[in-house]
Amino acid sequence: MEEDSGESGVVFYDVGQHDKLMSLCLQEASADVDLDNLSLIRKNINPVCIKENSFKVQTSSALNAVEKIIGNITFLQNSGLKTGIVLNRSKVSENSRHTNKEGEILGIGINSPIIIVKDQITGEINAQKTIMLARFDGDQIMAWYHLQEKDLAPELYAFKMVEDRVVMNMEIMKGKTLQHVLDKITLNSDQAIGLSICVLDGLLSAYECLRQKGYSHSDMHAGNVMITPKLNIKVFDFDAAKKFLQNSQKLKEDILEIIRMFCALYSGDNLTSRDIANQILEERSLETFSSKLRSQLTQAQRQELFKILMMLFDSVAFPEQENYGDTADVSNYVKKNMPGDEMKKQIAVLLFPEDFQFKEVADCGTGSKRMRTDFTSVWEDPSMEDYVLNVTDQKLNELQHFVLAC
Ligand SMILES: Nc1ncnc2c1ncn2[C@@H]1O[C@H](COP(=O)(O)OP(=O)(O)O)[C@@H](O)[C@H]1O
Ligand SMILES: [Mg+2]
Numbered sequence: 001m002e003e004d005s006g007e008s009g010v011v012f013y014d015v016g017q018h019d020k021l022m023s024l025c026l027q028e029a030s031a032d033v034d035l036d037n038l039s040l041i042r043k044n045i046n047p048v049c050i051k052e053n054s055f056k057v058q059t060s061s062a063l064n065a066v067e068k069i070i071g072n073i074t075f076l077q078n079s080g081l082k083t084g085i086v087l088n089r090s091k092v093s094e095n096s097r098h099t100n101k102e103g104e105i106l107g108i109g110i111n112s113p114i115i116i117v118k119d120q121i122t123g124e125i126n127a128q129k130t131i132m133l134a135r136f137d138g139d140q141i142m143a144w145y146h147l148q149e150k151d152l153a154p155e156l157y158a159f160k161m162v163e164d165r166v167v168m169n170m171e172i173m174k175g176k177t178l179q180h181v182l183d184k185i186t187l188n189s190d191q192a193i194g195l196s197i198c199v200l201d202g203l204l205s206a207y208e209c210l211r212q213k214g215y216s217h218s219d220m221h222a223g224n225v226m227i228t229p230k231l232n233i234k235v236f237d238f239d240a241a242k243k244f245l246q247n248s249q250k251l252k253e254d255i256l257e258i259i260r261m262f263c264a265l266y267s268g269d270n271l272t273s274r275d276i277a278n279q280i281l282e283e284r285s286l287e288t289f290s291s292k293l294r295s296q297l298t299q300a301q302r303q304e305l306f307k308i309l310m311m312l313f314d315s316v317a318f319p320e321q322e323n324y325g326d327t328a329d330v331s332n333y334v335k336k337n338m339p340g341d342e343m344k345k346q347i348a349v350l351l352f353p354e355d356f357q358f359k360e361v362a363d364c365g366t367g368s369k370r371m372r373t374d375f376t377s378v379w380e381d382p383s384m385e386d387y388v389l390n391v392t393d394q395k396l397n398e399l400q401h402f403v404l405a406c
Contacts, residue, residue, distance in 0.1 A: 084160020084167075092158040092169050093121035106172065110239075111135075116172065126157055127172045131239060136166045143215040143241035152206040153234055154226075173234055174399055176351060178222035182264055185351055193301070194339035195231065195347050196265035200308070201338065202233030203258045204331045210241075211325050216250035218242050220257035222264070229352050229399050231344050251325040252316040259312050266305050267295035281313040308334070345391035346384060355399055356390045 086094050104116040106127050117128045147153035155171040178199065187195065203225065210217055217224075218240035226234045244250050256274045259281070264270035271277040271292075280292050286306050293302065311330040318324075339347075349356040 084158065086158040088155065088157040089122075091122055091124045091126055091155075091171075092119050117169070125172065126169045127154070129168045129170065130165050131168070133161060133164045133166055135239065136161075137242075139215065139243045140238040140241050142243070143210055143213075143217065144236075144238040146213045146215065147206055147209055147235060150205070150209050151232075151234075152202070152209060153238075154236055170236075173226045173228070173236070175226040175228040175234070178225040178227055178233075178261060178265075181227060181351060182222055182270075187347065187350055189297070189301070191343070191347050191350065192268070193266055194343045195227075195351075196262055197334055197337050197339060198231045198344070198347075199225070199227065199233055199265055200258070200262045201331070201334050203235070203261065204327050204334065206233070206235040207254055207258060208327060208331065210254075211251060214243050216242055216244050216248060216254050218250055218253065220254050220261070222261055225261065227351065229348055229355060230396050231347060231351075247319045247324040249319075255312055255316045255325070255327070259309050262312075263305065263309060267293060267297050267301075269293050269295045281309060284310065342388065345388045348391050348396075349384065349387040352399075355395070357387055 086092050106114040106116060109129060111132060112130045114127055114129050116125055118125045141156070141159060144153055144156055148155050154173045157169045157171065159166060159168040207217070217235060217238070219237055220235070224235060224237040226236065228234065242250060253274060256277050260270045260274065260277055271280060280289055286303060289306050290302050297305065308330065311333065312327065315327045315330065316325055
């Protein structure tokens with residue numbers, strides 16, 4: 001047994017060396033921890049780490065083990081024992097007391113900041129989020145797990161219970177939050193509409209992935225959506241995610257928030273609140289919608305926006321309807337209207353000036369040299385095309401930056 005009685009008091013055991021424990025962890029997800037097993041946990045396995053290798057051989061899916069550990073954490077919430085799981089050992093070592101703060105903050109969380117930490121054994125940095133144990137709910141992890149499998153959420157590397165908290169370690173996402181884009185970036189109408197289509201496509205993929213697994217995100221807003229330099233999206237912050245019963249109101253809430261985000265990007269107007277969006281769309285009248293929309297859009301653009309919003313709204317209009325919450329039709333429609341590569345690159349130049357707004361200038365001695373231009377000058381610059389040339393596949397793949405939340 002690898003044991004580390006470090007000062008943090010977080011102790012991981014290597015399950016790979018404990019067959020009995022391994023089989024316990026790999027039980028069917030639906031099985032509750034029974035009393036025999038629980039006593040085994042109390043004696044021997046506090047907390048638990050699953051080794052990746054044995055994991056692959058011995059379980060049909062990592063999901064079972066994740067569900068098992070959630071069961072344990074939930075059961076042990078009041079017992080003072082600690083438990084946890086490492087899902088990606090190349091990023092986080094089981095002995096995570098060696099993980100040190102680097103002092104950088106990715107965002108101000110409601111309960112505690114999301115910090116950058118470094119695992120001293122793997123040498124990898126990751127984003128660490130901490131929530132109160134009392135607010136922990138396995139649904140959060142399950143919803144997250146389903147979405148990360150489709151690359152629509154940051155990868156969850158590990159989570160563990162430490163005293164009265166649950167600490168989660170995850171991939172640091174590259175990109176900017178949708179909130180940042182809405183607040184700080186100026187796009188012309190075509191670009192804004194192009195981006196809104198990309199974002200809606202991503203949001204619907206995430207929403208559908210969760211819905212089909214029976215979860216709602218329940219805290220969909222622009223601060224919980226990351227736009228990557230390739231204009232894909234990742235949804236995060238699963239603190240409120242919930243397993244739902246059939247035709248849940250929660251799905252409608254997610255859709256209304258998606259409507260608000262899409263409308264804000266498309267038109268600059270976020271419809272004020274979920275309730276107001278609901279009221280406006282319940283009237284089903286383009287005139288009412290248009291009169292409430294504080295935006296410069298043309299009539300044709302208003303019609304198009306309204307059409308998409310109504311398609312979304314219709315998917316959750318009546319709890320008793322067949323295919324309640326199913327957004328496949330909207331999704332197909334949106335996919336047909338996706339902007340072309342050239343437009344996407346223009347948008348990337350404006351969203352990520354620090355990566356793409358530079359020029360190659362000749363340097364007599366050493367060949368070409370990179371020069372950064374002032375971010376704000378792009379509009380004065382007659383050759384936006386020059387910047388677009390900087391948006392290459394190679395550059396997109398190489399990007400290493402992430403942007404701190406503001
Ligand atoms: N994995 C991550 N990579 C990069 N930034 C992140 C990551 N997780 C969170 N952030 C940043 O931290 C902010 C707060 O994170 P979030 O999980 O939404 O916390 P809260 O539950 O307090 O809202 C986000 O808006 C985002 O800017
Ligand atoms: Mg949040």
